[in-house]
Every structure is written in structure tokens, then in C-alpha cells.
Amino acid sequence: MPFEINNEFIENLESLIERRDDQVIIDLFAEEHTADIAEIIDELSNDDATYLFRLLDSEKTAEALLDIDEDDRARILSKLSEKEIAEHIDELDTDDAADLIGSLSNERQNIVLSNIEDGDHAKDIAELLQYDEDTAGGLMAKELVKVNENWTVPNCVRKMRSQAQEVTRVHSIYVVDNKNVLKGRLSLKDLLVAPASATISEISIPKVDFVNVNDKAEEVARIMQKYDLEAIPVVDSENHLLGRITIDDIVDVIKEEAEKDYQMAAGLTDDVEADDSIIDLTKARLPWLVLGLFGGTAAASIMGGFDEALKNYPELFFFTPLIAAMAGNVGVQSSAIIVQGLAKDNLRGSLLNRMFKEISLALVNGVFLALIVFSLGLLLKYPMKVCSTISISLIIVIIIASLVGTFVPLILHKKGIDPAVATGPFITTCNDIFGIFIFFTIAKLILGF
């Protein structure tokens, strides 16, 4: 069942486009799914893609335009006229339409909107364009099925039929009063089995979850997941029903959040993909590498300050990568657990308890690892004193690194900064420097060089 693009298909399509063999192309796409069209378009040059968007029916291509890579979309939109964009917008739900033209200049947005045939559709989209994309308002669509609490069942079914024509997926039916204030919801099941004489207020369910139009996207995602909702109504501060958010948009929010955290942990600043340009990839990667470079140079300077140990205890210098790596790894582990706990909102208990736990955990891990490194050191025929120094330092470095890894993200979170910043290269670099400094300080205390 899954569709696979192959090179043959793309090459064939490219030569068809070159020959302007329009009817064959149209037939080729007759049965394609919109998500597959997007995948095909991602493989084409922007000129060929633009040609396809002009040639194919916008009913087919509108959603594909939304699914393709953001950079390609911007370039294709810049080639299409405002009228051509408006034709695509006509086919989209309001939330998708607002996403599509949100990146255009204000001027182009207005021209596109004035080219949309359905005036109500254009007005709804213009309203959605006002909201920040990271809020409930930025996620919601205006399409929904709502009924007045004073209607009777047959009247309701009649009105719903016309509303349902415009709504791709019905999900919930919302109940409002004469002033459009959200009063509850109606289950399709209850409507299917209700007697004709009932009014809506008699069969509606007053308990309804909702979010405010200004709530953050992540908060909406959290609520919808927690309460297992497939759609949630959006209201303003006076509880007027403004729109609704569906689970498919939340899936995107969840994936984007997870990707952002993952990239942050891997030391990637921007949202990049393997197929992006070398410049984009460099922009995402270089900042963290420069940070690591300064960290490494700082570590080198610290070691330079202990150069009197070089003569008698060269083994200490051989073990600095080990100390740095352990400090880095422990820090990343601790911070990752905290960042996930914060994201899932399941961190409880006092800071003091958490500190005790981290120290105990680090002690257990540290002693075990110290014993291994001690044995390995003896195996490599290092002096006993050096082996002890390395082992003892390792325990202390692990404790400090796990405390840094635990509390840096907690502090950032308290200060309103994304704690995910503290995972990956940042924590690794800090812990490298701390680790090496602690290592040599303890070595000096024990070995007295």
C-alpha cells in the first residue's frame, strides 16, 4: 500500500514536462494522493514544480503545496501569481490557508485575499492571520459544526447538513447560545438516537473542554493528549466560540517539539535536514562547534597551568579525554532526564530530594566506574598512586557533572528559558572544563606535584 517514488518515475515526469505533454501528465496524476504529489514535487526543480502547480487542478495540488518543503514552497509561491495562489487557497480549510499565505508579504496577502471568490472564507482567513502561529489561535480552523441550544432536533439536522458540507471532518458538534457563547457539545450518537421533539439543550452535554485563543500551542497539545481529545473548541476571554483545533495539527506540534529537542541535544541550532544546502547546514552546526572549540581551548589552558605534573605524572594527561568524556556523558544523561520530565510535566518533589537522589545515583555509578578504571590502570601498569588519583577524581567529577546536568535545565526552566538548550554541546562543554579542572586539582592535592 505505501507509495514509493523511484528515479524512473521522476525522470519520466521531467521529460514529460520538458515536452509539455500536458494530457499525459494530468492522467499520470489522476489517481495520486495529495501527500504523494508533495513527495514527487520535492524531487523536482522549482520551475518544473511551478509548471505542475499551474497545470494540475488546484483541488489536487492545494494540499500538496502545503506539504512540501518550506523553502521550496516559498520559491514556488514567489513564481505563482496572487490569482493562482487564491485558487489554491479556495480549496483549503481556513487554518491551512492561513499557514500557506502567512509567509507572504502583507501586500501579497491582501491581494491574494481579494482574489478569493468566497468572501466569508477570505474573512475567516484574514482573522486567523492575526494570531501568533504558536498559539491556539494560530492552530485553529474556523470550520466547525455548531448548533444553537434552542433548536429542535430536526431543525438541527437540517442546519448541520449544510454546515457539514464545508467541514472535512465533523468530530464534535458544539452547542452555543444566541450570543455564540459556548454552552456544551453534542454527540453524533445522541443526535442519531434522539426523539424528534427534543431541543438541543435537552440532549447536549454541558461539560466541554476548551482552550483560550491565546493559549500556547504546547499547552493545547498537552491538554489534548492528556484528555485524549481529537478536537477542542477555541474561545475568547468571553467564551465566544471562535474555532476549533483538530488532533492532526497537534500531531505536527508534538513532532516539531520532539525534533527541536532532539536537534538541540545533538548540537544543531536550526531545523535542518540532510538535503539542505551546505550553507544552511553550516549555520546550524558551526555555532555549537565554536563553543566546543573555546571550551577545549579553555581546558588546554587549565592543563597548561598544571604543566609541572608533566614530568612525573604524564599518565594524568593521557586520561584527560576519559575524564572529559565521562563528565560530558553523565551531564547529558542527567539533563536529558530532566528535560523529558519537564516536557511531560511529571517532575515532583523538592529540589533537596532531587539533589540527594542525584548524588546517590552518581555515587553508585561513580564508585562502580572508578573500580573499573582503577583495575584498567593497574593492568596498563600505571603507578598505584596515579590509579587512585584517577579513580577518586572520576567519582567527584561524575557527582559534579550530574548535579550540573540536573540543575542547569531546572534553573533555565524557572527563568523561562527552554531547558533543552542545556542538553548536548552546552552541558558537555561546561562539564569538560569543570571536569578537567577538578581532575587536576585533586591530582595536585593527592600527588602533591
Added chain:
Amino acid sequence: MPFEINNEFIENLESLIERRDDQVIIDLFAEEHTADIAEIIDELSNDDATYLFRLLDSEKTAEALLDIDEDDRARILSKLSEKEIAEHIDELDTDDAADLIGSLSNERQNIVLSNIEDGDHAKDIAELLQYDEDTAGGLMAKELVKVNENWTVPNCVRKMRSQAQEVTRVHSIYVVDNKNVLKGRLSLKDLLVAPASATISEISIPKVDFVNVNDKAEEVARIMQKYDLEAIPVVDSENHLLGRITIDDIVDVIKEEAEKDYQMAAGLTDDVEADDSIIDLTKARLPWLVLGLFGGTAAASIMGGFDEALKNYPELFFFTPLIAAMAGNVGVQSSAIIVQGLAKDNLRGSLLNRMFKEISLALVNGVFLALIVFSLGLLLKYPMKVCSTISISLIIVIIIASLVGTFVPLILHKKGIDPAVATGPFITTCNDIFGIFIFFTIAKLILGF
């Protein structure tokens, strides 16, 4: 609107439980949402939690039992009788019911199933228990609305009413033939507006996405996301309709996958949370740390082999943490981009092209970073020759590290191993060792110690 648990509430509840003040407790939970009940229960001791599950109506607590922490659930299930578990199962959809009792011993499963009042429900659950939980069969529910292609519209609406009673969310209506073979789907909209004389086959949509019962959960997630589906029917190899999977289960799959990759990148083996026991946390963290320890010891041995450089070029040894850190960071960046590309299934182009691109990218980054480290070295008054050595080695180390980071996950993926294994400590440790070996080899070639 979001519900917040506070300590006061929990303490009050605990003393109510201690006093066995049953009616007050029941009233307290009268208005609680099931997801909130789960959060409250996560805060209680297992004994108190078990008491609550016995006291409250299973209609209220069944889903909460599914939502609570896995370890707590196992302990609570061990305290409840099979009859009490069966009462909870009665309230759950088949997929949730199978998840709930899937962890019990076969013997207990059978006793629970025999205690379920509704025989069909028990049979459906028993069927679902056969499937691997990571497959479509493990995700699907038996509850769905299906209609026969030969029915008329009024007959269909009548039959649907009784089916809909049992289905929490209608989503799609599936059309089957007399042999239960999936033939298409029916939109509620079309049904609402269809003339009474029509038969289902006239208004049904023959194009319907589906998955096979043995398809992997991740594959199902990929298809549902790509085609923006809220539910997908599951069939056997002869296209018989067996069940359906809804998007809320897929949201869980997506989140679990993202968490797994994130934890792998952070060097955590098991799915752990900050509040798990020290033993569980140690089990998740220690293996990767031991790996790092062996890597670090290997690096120390390599450096020991170059100890003739200690006298004239001690600075080389000060810079090993920098070289190791850069090799590690570059490797993690490259592997993270590949792992995400594989997960999103958007890596295209030949391996040769990818190699060229990685080398170009590493060159751009490497030369830039080498210039910085060269200037920093001069600033620290290191000999020009040493600065050149460090800079040139850094460029080569970055190229090798990025190639390792790119191709190790690709090779693992080809061999059917989860490429996420290659992110985090594994790639860091490999690159530490490679990096230090390359660094000293090049230093020896240039400086000739």
C-alpha cells in the same frame, strides 16, 4: 481549565482514605476527569490507590488504570482480584482492554476474560491479545462502524445506530461485502445527504487506505501521518476487515519513538523517568558510561604510545580534550541529521553524493574552526609548528568524524538495526578514539618526534 494537583489535595485525600470516609471520597471524584484521576493516583501509595480503585465506580477508574505509570499499574493489578479487573475491562474499548491485561500471566488473563459479562467483548479482547504489541494488530480496536454494501440508506442508518452505541468515536464508516471483505468507506456527510432509495454501494467511496494486521506500528504511524488519517482500517491477507486504528494510539507511538531516539542520543538504554528508582536509573545509564570508560582508556593507551612527544610538545596533550570533543560533537551532529532523515524517510540521492556533501561541509566547518584554533594557539604563545599541527589535524579529524557520523547509522539501518543506536555515546566514543589517534599520527608526521 488545566487541572493542577497540589499537595493539600493529596494530603486531604490520604487522610480521607485513612478514615475510610467513603462517601466524601466518592463526592470528591464525582466531577474529576479520568486523566486527572490517573495523575492523582500516581501520587498515592499502591495501597491507597488500590483502595480507590475498589471504592470508585469502574466506569470512572477504568481509563485511569490505563493512564497511570506502568510499574504502579502492575502492582495495583496484582492486588486486585480477577473479578475486579474484569469490571474495569468491561468499561474499556477492546484495544485498551488488551493493553491493560496484556501484562498479566496467561492464567490470570484467562480468569479475567472468563469474568467479563459480555461474551463478544471477551472474545474480541482474546483475539487482540494474540498480536504483537508493535504491530497494527497490537494497536487496533475491534470497535468500528461497518455497513454492508448491499444495504439501503435507511437500513444502514438503523443498523449504524446500534453499532454507534458501542463505538466511542465514529470516525469512518467502513463498507464490506457479504464476506466481510473491505470494499470502501462511507462519509457521514454523504450519508446525511443521500436519498433514502440509494444503496450503500452507490454512495460509498471505493478508495480506502488500509494496513495489514502484521504491519509494524511505526509503518502505520508513518502512513497515518503522511496521509493525514484519523483512523485506518486493519485487514488480514485476504482483505477481511479485522479492526481499526485511531490517531490517538498513533500519537502515543510517535511520542514513544521520539522519546526512544532522544534517550538513545543521550545515552540512556531504558525508558526511564526522573522519578524512577536509583537501580532503574543506574541500569539505564551505566552501560553507556562503561562504554565511554573503555573508550577513554583506549585513548589513554594511544597517547601512551606517543609519549616521546611529551618532552618537546606537551601542548599536544593539552589539546586532546578539544580534539576529542570536536570529533564527538561533529559525529553526533552528522548522525542526528541522518537518523532524523531516516525516520522521516526523506533521504534521497546516492551514497557517493552524500559522501561528497559531507566532506565539503566538514571542510567548510573544519577550515573555519582550524583558523580560530590557530589564532587562539598563537594567542596562548604556542609554537607556530604546534599551532599548525593542531589546526591541520582538526580539519582531518572533523572530516573523518562527520563521515563516521553519516555512514555508521546508514550502515546500521541497511542491516536492519535501529540507526539511533549510533547517536550519542557510541559515536562519541568511536570518534574520541579515532580523533586522538589521527591527531597524534599527523603530529608525528609534521613534527617528527
